[in-house]
Amino acid sequence: MAQKIKLSTIAESLGLSTATISLALRDSPLVAADTRERIKEQARAMGYIYNRRAASLRTSRSGIVGVVVHDIMNPFYGEILKAIEGELDRRSHTFILSNHYDSVEKQRNFIEMLLQLGGDGVIMSPAIGTPPEDVALAENNNMPAILVARSMEGTALPTYRGDDSYGISLATNHLISLGHRTIAMVGGTDQTSTGRDRYQGYVNALRKANMEVDPDLRIPGPRSKQAGFEAAMQFLSLPQKPTAAVCWNDLVAIGFMNGIARAGLIAGQDISVTGYDDLEEASIATPALTTVWNGQEEVGRLAARALLDKLAGSHEPDGLHLIKPEMRIRQSTGPVRPRT
Amino acid sequence: MAQKIKLSTIAESLGLSTATISLALRDSPLVAADTRERIKEQARAMGYIYNRRAASLRTSRSGIVGVVVHDIMNPFYGEILKAIEGELDRRSHTFILSNHYDSVEKQRNFIEMLLQLGGDGVIMSPAIGTPPEDVALAENNNMPAILVARSMEGTALPTYRGDDSYGISLATNHLISLGHRTIAMVGGTDQTSTGRDRYQGYVNALRKANMEVDPDLRIPGPRSKQAGFEAAMQFLSLPQKPTAAVCWNDLVAIGFMNGIARAGLIAGQDISVTGYDDLEEASIATPALTTVWNGQEEVGRLAARALLDKLAGSHEPDGLHLIKPEMRIRQSTGPVRPRT
């Protein structure tokens, strides 16, 4: 590497000013077409690398969007991320990703870091217990925030997520229609809007069918495959002998199905199991998982668009945007069969 | 937000110079302890946000490390990423993540973007067909690169990955020791070092046991759960009626087990199946998957350390660093049982 190529290097080599080079490289019509081509060609030949920090310092725009979710390794967020990535790519923004693992501190560090880098905006699935000041920190420093997947109290920020309460009632109703009368709810935590809403939707569906709501049929907590797997043992030892399980999400449901399989029970035959999200994996699980489509792809795409539009100056409406979930019936649910 | 707080704002409010503020905020011993505290307190009170672009423009160091892999949603890379994240966090570097989906172009765009942002270094699992010029682009612009998971021809870059050939031979030997004589290899592509090495390891193990190598027993291609699931049908219709499958990785193996389950066959009883990687998921699969530990966590940690050490000026040795894989025997393999 001989020497750092910058605008002025190109300018000198061509006998032009840096202003002209700058304009030409950004396709300004202020520069004559042939000059522009000559400049671009020279830049390429010299191996010029645009210095975004310098540009961003001057313009106070960086083209960087931050995304922070609970855990990018969780395919639910992965599918949202993929949609965001697609949308951002098309409008040539870079995105910086981070997990917060539900640590408010880790999330705040990320927001600060993003601010230091001059991030244009942030898309977040807020960590449990996020104080309103932390999102205000972003907004007050001219970095708009959009929420995905989870709602947050005390903010009017644009929020994109599925209608959890409605969605889980679809799954519960499906089990009721198959004749199940003792239905457990496995997983989820009251600390997130998702957990609260899904439990509420399950309760509502039971009530509407005039079925008794037994709080002991709830096994709260599990949110991963591993935890769903372990919850199966707990489920099987429940004195009420439930014949079906409404799982909090697909991961829990898949782990749960593996768990009951260890006890020689088959989902869809011995125990009916529903998931939630309709991950890519749901349809190839054994048995194929009956679940609720939760629109990850749409959530991601709409959130990214909303942010980019906001950055472009349009005034998007704040508040909650709910995606309507849909039932996906497969093999993990079937007619009730009494447990022995 | 009243007004942008910068070093000079703090300096004026305290009757000091920006140089002193700058030094104090970075804990320089050149500033008297009490002045330093006073400055820090004032910065906090005013809501000062450090402008990294300005600093980076001046110092030409950004604290940003790029990481680009095939697909961050793939748990194999996810586990590597998690280890990198942990290491980078501890040494307060930000990391920017990207998928290349084996597109050389997408990978090159990412490298360029990183260069524009002033990235200090890059960790990559090179896309299939990456030309040496693309990594040279990084290196020549003073952004060192470290390779993970895959080797690349024509470079002497530091590379961290498992010993694929040795690892797959462990799995193959395990099946041979259980009495299997017709063993298929499912998945992987000759386009990556991983694919080539694993097939070679399988072939070597068969040869060493004086078993015939039948190229038709290879089902190349699958690298995902979905593809493993589909490959099961192909496997079951093989005229040689293999009794065991060495799968290219855990994802393929899990999909494959689900696939044969649809045909009423149970892994470990009817067909023996081995995976590769030992993902967190392997042990809770049904049945629990016999696989080869591939050290994702170590690969990530060592690669991140090597990069940070290099950035700190130490001269790490280039070349290949192999992690030694280990067998993990679970329930998906068992004594041979002839197929009907």
Place this chain on the structure above:
DNA sequence: CTGAAAGCGCTTACAG
């Protein structure tokens, strides 16, 4: 121990 000044590499009014 603290300050004045230059410079990192861009972009943007402003002239011409």
Place this chain on the structure above:
DNA sequence: CTGAAAGCGCTTACAG
């Protein structure tokens, strides 16, 4: 259509 000059917000020699 092109150029000269200021300035974005830091850090770093260099003085004192």
